[in-house]
Amino acid sequence: MNRQAGRVAAFTDVAARYRIPKPPQHPSASPAGGLVFNKSSGGTVRTAANDNSPLYLSETAIANRVLGAKSKTQWSALAAIWEKDGLPRIDPLTGCRYWPAVREFLDRRHGLNRRALPTTSDGLENWN
Structure with a gap:
């Protein structure tokens, strides 16, 4: 396992242990056309103008x-x-x-x- 893969695996273990939420998906995959809905908080996350939408x-x-x-x-x-x-x-x-x-x-x-x-x-x- 290389160093980068080791860091990713370590972060995944820490995220699972402390229940860190996953980052929102990329806006281009959102049916709302650039708004990604964060269901856990009930709000919306607006994306930057240079987000490759x-x-x-x-x-x-x-x-x-x-x-x-x-x-x-x-x-x-x-x-x-x-x-x-x-x-x-x-x-x-x-x-x-x-x-x-x-x-x-x-x-x-x-x-x-x-x-x-x-x-x-x-x-x-x-x-x-």
């Missing part, structure tokens, strides 16, 4: 991310309205929407555009 998500996955579970019909109605305001349309090749662009649209819609910089100065600083 799929970039193109189905309408169901986007509805779950934006509005929560069982919201497919509500998302369909909102998407039809928001597409007129700039929500990215469904890509004809993938049959899905590009999630980063959807997220950027929603952030812009709610005033969270992080890329916007002031275009004029606000005056001289007063340090007194």
